[in-house]
Amino acid sequence: MSRNITLNINGAQHTVDVEDRMLLSDAIREKAGLTGTHVACEHGVCGACTILLDGEAVRSCLMFTVQAAGHEITTVEGIAPAPGELSVVQRAMQDNHGLQCGFCTPGIVTSLTAYLRDFPNASDDELKEALSGNLCRCTGYMGIINAARQAQKEIQGSAK
Amino acid sequence: MKPAPFEMHLPTSVSEVVALLDEHGDLAKPIAGGQSLVPMMSLRLASFEHLIDLNGVSELNQVSVNGDSLRIGAMVRQSTAEHDPQIVKSAPLVAKAIPHIGHFQIRNRGTVGGSIAHADPSSELPAVALALDATIEAVGPNGSREIAAKDFFVSTWETSLIDGEILTGVRFPIWSGKCGFVVEEVARRHGDFALVGVAAAVQVDGSKVAKAAIALFGVGGTPVRASEAEQALIAGGTSADLDAVGNLAAMNLAPSDDVHASGEYRKAVAATIVARAIAKALKEAQS
Numbered sequence: 357m358s359r360n361i362t363l364n365i366n367g368a369q370h371t372v373d374v375e376d377r378m379l380l381s382d383a384i385r386e387k388a389g390l391t392g393t394h395v396a397c398e399h400g401v402c403g404a405c406t407i408l409l410d411g412e413a414v415r416s417c418l419m420f421t422v423q424a425a426g427h428e429i430t431t432v433e434g435i436a437p438a439p440g441e442l443s444v445v446q447r448a449m450q451d452n453h454g455l456q457c458g459f460c461t462p463g464i465v466t467s468l469t470a471y472l473r474d475f476p477n478a479s480d481d482e483l484k485e486a487l488s489g490n491l492c493r494c495t496g497y498m499g500i501i502n503a504a505r506q507a508q509k510e511i512q513g514s515a516k
Numbered sequence: 517m518k519p520a521p522f523e524m525h526l527p528t529s530v531s532e533v534v535a536l537l538d539e540h541g542d543l544a545k546p547i548a549g550g551q552s553l554v555p556m557m558s559l560r561l562a563s564f565e566h567l568i569d570l571n572g573v574s575e576l577n578q579v580s581v582n583g584d585s586l587r588i589g590a591m592v593r594q595s596t597a598e599h600d601p602q603i604v605k606s607a608p609l610v611a612k613a614i615p616h617i618g619h620f621q622i623r624n625r626g627t628v629g630g631s632i633a634h635a636d637p638s639s640e641l642p643a644v645a646l647a648l649d650a651t652i653e654a655v656g657p658n659g660s661r662e663i664a665a666k667d668f669f670v671s672t673w674e675t676s677l678i679d680g681e682i683l684t685g686v687r688f689p690i691w692s693g694k695c696g697f698v699v700e701e702v703a704r705r706h707g708d709f710a711l712v713g714v715a716a717a718v719q720v721d722g723s724k725v726a727k728a729a730i731a732l733f734g735v736g737g738t739p740v741r742a743s744e745a746e747q748a749l750i751a752g753g754t755s756a757d758l759d760a761v762g763n764l765a766a767m768n769l770a771p772s773d774d775v776h777a778s779g780e781y782r783k784a785v786a787a788t789i790v791a792r793a794i795a796k797a798l799k800e801a802q803s
Binding site: 357375376377379382398399400403406409412413414415417418419420422423467471485486488489 | 625
């Protein structure tokens with residue numbers, strides 16, 4: 357069965373025809389053409405497809421597209437404050453060599469953006485645990501952890 | 517890795533859900549957070565003709581305290597239960613179990629009721645429900661009923677919910693006085709399926725242990741209550757031999773072997789983590 361629905365992605369409306377069984381990750385990439393959301397394991401383990409649904413980080417491969425109608429979706433393309441600029445988290449990833457091949461990066465950027473917004477005062481262990489939901493096959497975890505620490509400091513600083 | 521075709525239904529009330537389940541029978545499956553169900557469908561371990569989405573049923577999102585119990589609606593997200601001040605205060609064992617579930621992105625979507633209804637033997641919340649003698653609320657074609665947690669878990673992924681019934685909420689008794697609540701588990705990595713875990717609660721009164729609740733998970737088809745260990749702890753008080761309590765809890769377990777661990781190893785770990793969990797719970801209760 358398929359149906360016509362409207363998705364709100366990064367503030368823009370995308371009216372798409374989707375099968376009921378279509379995963380949200382596939383609709384974001386193939387129907388809305390936003391290929392920043394990456395798909396790897398397709399069963400919720402790797403974290404590459406993480407998006408924000410009404411601001412909360414979730415796996416887009418563990419939802420069906422038809423469940424997302426009426427909700428606000430933010431993908432990695434919607435994280436930067438303006439074209440050509442970087443968010444605090446994105447800049448921290450760049451500064452700390454937080455990406456090598458970059459495949460896992462969209463999921464890490466979306467996850468960290470939501471996590472640091474909600475838990476700016478997380479301990480270092482909590483920060484690492486939060487990152488444990490995203491796999492990096494380049495195994496460049498130290499760069500990612502350092503990026504998370506830098507972003508956290510900046511966010512704490514701007515809250516003062 | 518794509519689910520087999522199905523038709524999605526998007527009801528907005530429990531009565532609509534029950535009508536849809538009645539109409540489509542065992543060709544239909546309710547979907548809550550989907551954090552276990554969608555992978556199973558993508559891996560083609562499960563397929564359904566109809567999915568009935570509970571995410572639009574707002575009446576399942578309520579959290580309330582009524583007398584000496586805390587009711588958590590089926591669709592309350594695990595991340596909400598982890599941080600909600602009322603849940604943290606009234607049912608600390610629930611809040612403490614949740615960080616062990618997957619990762620925060622999974623808990624943002626996964627639900628309390630979905631985890632309990634899914635009844636995976638290695639999952640945390642079924643063991644918490646069993647330990648605390650929670651009451652499961654269900655609604656089906658014949659109206660609503662209540663099921664004691666001890667009668668709810670039948671086998672792996674199998675509960676005593678009958679065809680056409682859905683879990684609508686869970687009531688957890690609120691413990692008062694000097695209490696300690698601990699969830700311990702051993703997994704290959706944090707967030708992985710538990711090899712063995714324990715949910716434990718104690719209430720102390722001076723050197724006495726007034727109440728004890730211990731349930732293990734990952735050790736069989738269902739969570740397992742360690743009644744003999746609870747009795748030994750109550751008999752021994754705060755100076756009970758905790759290694760002996762742990763051994764009693766593990767004594768009758770028969771966990772199976774798999775690629776992650778042997779049954780024998782799981783049993784040995786069970787004894788150890790029960791002792792460790794009780795020690796921590798007693799410390800918390802006495803602090």
